[in-house]
Amino acid sequence: MPLLVMKFGGTSVATLDRIRRAAKRVGREVANGYDVIVIVSAMAGKTNELVGWVEETSKFFDAREYDAVVSSGENVTAGLMALTLQEMDVAARSWQGWQVPLRTTSAHSAARIVEIPTDNISGRFADGMQVAVVAGFQGVSPEGRITTLGRGGSDTTAVAFAAAFGAERCDIYTDVDGVYTTDPRISSKARKLDRIAFEEMLELASLGAKVLQTRSVELAMRYGVRVRVLSSFEDNDENAGTIVCAEEDIVESRPVSGxxxxxxxxxxxxxxxxxxxxxxxxxxxxxxxxxxxxxxxxxxxxxxxxxxxxxxxxxxxxxxxxxxxxxxxxxxxxxxxxxxxxxxxxxxxxxxxxxxxxxxxxxxxxxxxxxxxxxxxxxxxxxxxxxxxxxxxxxxxxxxxxxxxxxxxxxx
Missing domain, CATH: 3.30.2130.10 (VC0802-like)
Structure with missing residues (x-):
């Protein structure tokens, strides 16, 4: 079956109701004939809470234990998403980073992805699993310790999985309905872009735009992963959101895009x-x-x-x-x-x-x-x-x- 990666950010899974709403979107893609890998962030505010607990407990904390604590937020969301899908009669299970395994460097709290073997998840798809719900932001070091990829790392996780599995597309669900020409909070004339080139998105992300994490755009550009940014709070059709793609997929480029x-x-x-x-x-x-x-x-x-x-x-x-x-x-x-x-x-x-x-x-x-x-x-x-x-x-x-x-x- 064709494969789709769907990533849901913290605001998209902030409550059980929002998790159910996200699960319904996943269910629709399964009904459309896709195997789906879902990447989830921690529920909104949870990572900040966990970081606060670590800092309150230990002023000079062990970075390995820091990662063990702050990665737990994604584990909770992954389990809840899998349970919700199962209640919908969708064959789903949750995966933590070490179970995939998503192999990273040993740079705790700022690890880089080294490899994502596909055998485990692909084998489960072959056995009838329809959805793999993967905890974003985390992996496992060569020493066997849990690592995290840095803030916004779930975006990077999603794009990396799309590249490793040859996904048809990577959909990033967030609290905005796409990439805009500028921040709509500053200019009421800001317009949503239908398409934007990888290089433009990379520059905008590095210059302050908060829609996508810079590392995720770098990965998408390197491996040619087609990324779609869209809202988890609106009913979306196949033309919704903004497609981040190669420059040659954009018919005509104006001098300034954003x-x-x-x-x-x-x-x-x-x-x-x-x-x-x-x-x-x-x-x-x-x-x-x-x-x-x-x-x-x-x-x-x-x-x-x-x-x-x-x-x-x-x-x-x-x-x-x-x-x-x-x-x-x-x-x-x-x-x-x-x-x-x-x-x-x-x-x-x-x-x-x-x-x-x-x-x-x-x-x-x-x-x-x-x-x-x-x-x-x-x-x-x-x-x-x-x-x-x-x-x-x-x-x-x-x-x-x-x-x-x-x-x-x-x-x-």
């Missing part, structure tokens, strides 16, 4: 560092060692052998960045006159595969921001993305202005 934003950004500037070979390595090496996620980087013009180095990072990384730079200065690896942190900025980006073949997008973007009196602090570009750092108070105005400028409220 506007993304990241609110919690900081701009940090090292004042008057030596402009010499290796200075960038001396700065960004310690930052990497400290786990600081650096994004934009700008080096000013050198004067008398000194220059300023500016970079952006998440607000939550500022203290670690300051400590890493001061320690590097104390070790004599770098020398600077001051370190200035601006924590009142945000990042706004436009994304579109059409930028490859159409010029003028940057000029159009910068004019739109100028017309609104918005000053740009830092600019970075890629083949399909332009990002700017601006004052946070202008974030919503910038998103709305760019959405209007590129006509994203209208279909291509």
């Amino acid at each position: 506007v993304a934003y990241s609110r919690d950004e900081a701009k940090m500037t090292l004042m008057s560092v030596a402009d010499r070979p290796g200075i960038a390595a001396a700065i960004f090496g310690p930052l990497a060692d400290a786990g600081v996620n650096v994004d934009m980087i700008v080096q000013n013009i050198s004067e008398e052998g000194r220059t300023d180095m500016t970079f952006s990072c998440p607000v939550g990384d500022v203290a670690r960045a300051e400590r890493a730079m001061n320690e590097a200065k104390e070790r004599g690896e770098i020398n600077f006159s001051g370190l200035v942190a601006d924590t009142d900025v945000c990042k706004v980006s436009v994304v579109g595969i059409g930028m490859r073949s159409q010029s003028g997008v940057a000029a159009q973007m910068f004019r739109a921001l100028r017309d609104e009196g918005i000053n740009i602090k830092v600019i970075t570009t890629s083949e399909i993305k332009i990002s700017v750092l601006i004052d946070r108070k202008y974030m919503e105005l910038a998103v709305q202005a760019l959405h209007d400028t590129f006509g994203l409220d209208r279909a291509a």
